Amino acid sequence: MGLITLVLVGLIAGWLAxxxxxxxxxxxxxxxxxxxxxxxxxxxxxxxxxxxxxGLVGRIIVATCGAVALIYVLRLLKR
Structure with missing residues (x-):
């Protein structure tokens, strides 16, 4: 995955999460x-x-699922 694609997927997935x-x-x-x-x-x-x-949509879905899991774990640790 190229750097630009990684950044764009990360931006979309982070926003969605x-x-x-x-x-x-x-x-x-x-x-x-x-x-x-x-x-x-x-x-x-x-x-x-x-x-x-x-595909691109698959990468966004995978990244979004991982970002949601990351946010969930961070919120658990913050409590």
Whole structure:
């Protein structure tokens, strides 16, 4: 995955994750960071579960799932 694609997927996934968990956005840089970390986490989770997603939309779905998991864990730790 190219750097520009990674950043765009991260931005979209971070923004979507913020909306899904009712946290709002985290700003452009925050959304990218959450989305990129979410892409790695989502990729790991999908592999463990034996799932596969391909294409740009698949990458966004995987990254969003990972970003939601990341936000959820961070909120648990914050309490």
């Amino acid at each position: 913020g909306r899904l968990v009712k946290g709002g956005g985290y700003g452009v840089a925050g959304d990218i960071a959450v989305g990129v970390l979410g892409a790695f986490i989502g990729g790991f989770l999908f592999r463990v579960l034996g799932l596969h997603a391909s």
